[in-house]
Amino acid sequence: MGLVRGMARTAVVAGTATAVSNRVSRRQANRWSEQEAASYQEPQYSQPPPAAQSSTDDTLAQLKELASLKEAGVLTEAEFDQQKAKILAG
Numbered sequence: 237m238g239l240v241r242g243m244a245r246t247a248v249v250a251g252t253a254t255a256v257s258n259r260v261s262r263r264q265a266n267r268w269s270e271q272e273a274a275s276y277q278e279p280q281y282s283q284p285p286p287a288a289q290s291s292t293d294d295t296l297a298q299l300k301e302l303a304s305l306k307e308a309g310v311l312t313e314a315e316f317d318q319q320k321a322k323i324l325a326g
Contacts, residue, residue, distance in 0.1 A: 298323045 299320065306316040
C-alpha cells in the first residue's frame with residue numbers, strides 16, 4: 237500500500253512540475269516572439285516626412301520670385317545667379 241501511495245505522489249508532483257514548466261516555456265516563447273515582432277516594425281517618426289515637400293514648394297516660390305525680379309530688371313544676371321545658388325544650397 238505504501239509503495240502505490242508513494243508512486244502516486246511522485247506522479248502528481250512530476251505532472252505538476254511538467255505543467256508548470258510547459259507554462260513557463262510558453263510564456264517565455266511568447267515574450268521572445270513579441271520582442272522579435274517589435275524589432276521588425278518600421279520606425280515611428282515624430283514628424284511626418286512630407287516636410288520635404290513644403291521646403292521644395294518654398295524653394296520653387298523663391299526661384300519664381302527671383303526670376304520675376306530679373307525679368308523686371310531689378311536684378312542683373314550675376315545677382316540672379318548668386319541668389320539662385322544661395323536658394324538651391326540651403
